[in-house]
Amino acid sequence: MAVNAYRETTEALLLPRIIRLGRNLYGAAFTLMKLVPARHILLKAERDGALGPATTIVETTSGTFGLALAMQAALMKRPLVLVSDPVIDPPLLRRLTDLGARVEICAEPAEVGGFQEARLKRLAEIRAEQPDSFCPEQYENPDNPASYSIVAEHIERTLGSVDCLVGPVGSGGSMCGIARALRSGGRQVHAVGVDSHHSVLFGQPDGHRTLRGLGNSLMPGNLDHRTFDEVHWCTAAEAFGATRLLHSTSALFQGPTSGAAYLAARWWAERTPDAKVLVMLPDEGYRYQETVYDDAWLAAHELTGALPAAPADVADPTVPSDRWSRYAWGRRALAEVRRTAGHAGGAGPFAEGTR
Numbered sequence: 001m002a003v004n005a006y007r008e009t010t011e012a013l014l015l016p017r018i019i020r021l022g023r024n025l026y027g028a029a030f031t032l033m034k035l036v037p038a039r040h041i042l043l044k045a046e047r048d049g050a051l052g053p054a055t056t057i058v059e060t061t062s063g064t065f066g067l068a069l070a071m072q073a074a075l076m077k078r079p080l081v082l083v084s085d086p087v088i089d090p091p092l093l094r095r096l097t098d099l100g101a102r103v104e105i106c107a108e109p110a111e112v113g114g115f116q117e118a119r120l121k122r123l124a125e126i127r128a129e130q131p132d133s134f135c136p137e138q139y140e141n142p143d144n145p146a147s148y149s150i151v152a153e154h155i156e157r158t159l160g161s162v163d164c165l166v167g168p169v170g171s172g173g174s175m176c177g178i179a180r181a182l183r184s185g186g187r188q189v190h191a192v193g194v195d196s197h198h199s200v201l202f203g204q205p206d207g208h209r210t211l212r213g214l215g216n217s218l219m220p221g222n223l224d225h226r227t228f229d230e231v232h233w234c235t236a237a238e239a240f241g242a243t244r245l246l247h248s249t250s251a252l253f254q255g256p257t258s259g260a261a262y263l264a265a266r267w268w269a270e271r272t273p274d275a276k277v278l279v280m281l282p283d284e285g286y287r288y289q290e291t292v293y294d295d296a297w298l299a300a301h302e303l304t305g306a307l308p309a310a311p312a313d314v315a316d317p318t319v320p321s322d323r324w325s326r327y328a329w330g331r332r333a334l335a336e337v338r339r340t341a342g343h344a345g346g347a348g349p350f351a352e353g354t355r
């Protein structure tokens with residue numbers, strides 16, 4: 001019997017390679033993690049009739065979700081409009097347009113919510129002008145986290161069980177979706193989310209962030225705070241340094257959100273030697289060759305320096321700091337953590353025992 005051994009691009013690149021990085025530490029190295037929700041959402045919309053032959057796909061993104069959508073839309077021969085901002089890097093912009101996407105750049109940030117809010121406003125205008133449109137809405141669409149069950153199955157097939165899952169958080173889709181699926185059989189999986197300072201995701205006030213791809217200016221509906229046992233925040237310099245460390249020690253050429261997650265995962269695995277730890281490494285390093293992988297660029301932007309050996313434990317996670325920090329979130333809602341932090345006040349020793 002003939003077997004179709006071929007797959008289309010987005011399907012062939014979908015699942016991560018599971019790579020051993022240390023005695024008890026494994027990496028899930030993706031080519032482009034966002035292919036998982038992009039492919040799932042667009043194919044489902046086509047099946048459900050929400051995405052007809054002439055429907056325009058519209059989305060707001062300045063990162064890898066746009067690239068994943070552009071790849072999938074090109075394969076499905078669907079028009080795609082992406083609303084982005086000036087932070088989008090020229091190589092990504094060139095790839096998007098090569099894939100046939102129309103990219104609209106919002107020049108000015110909104111007063112509240114920054115560029116993300118400005119992009120959402122422009123997206124709403126485009127949708128009003130173009131009634132036959134479909135928006136994947138990665139921040140709110142429950143199909144984003146749901147799409148990751150295929151990754152959880154792959155992890156279980158490859159590693160059996162996992163004791164600790166570490167990963168960067170942007171929309172919340174990947175970490176919440178994978179943790180939920182891994183825990184569905186009743187397994188205990190400790191989830192560590194990695195954010196950047198000045199991101200609103202885990203309660204800090206919005207501010208300027210050099211590290212992109214994780215963190216957010218607006219709270220995504222797909223972020224279920226109760227997924228997380230522990231949250232880490234790091235600076236751009238620390239994430240970039242860890243990205244380079246991952247490359248120089250493991251020959252894994254990944255992007256800076258992978259580095260941020262690796263920073264926390266490496267430390268966690270070392271201090272918990274009996275646990276099997278898996279770290280999510282969402283994209284490859286090619287986009288960052290002129291920045292994260294360029295020593296002169298790092299020095300010019302004052303983004304160099306030795307990596308701290310451990311995070312600073314904080315009692316109030318809502319206060320941004322200028323170094324890698326950590327808080328025992330304890331699978332609580334944000335409001336609950338805020339209340340506790342309000343009582344605890346400023347910095348203080350990390351309370352063990354919430355794990």
Ligand SMILES: Cc1ncc(COP(=O)(O)O)c(C=O)c1O
Pocket residue numbers: 034063064065168169170171172173174175213214255257258282283
């Ligand atoms: C490179 C990269 N890493 C990590 C993330 C965070 O993943 P999620 O949105 O699933 O939380 C994103 C989100 O856009 C990303 O682009």
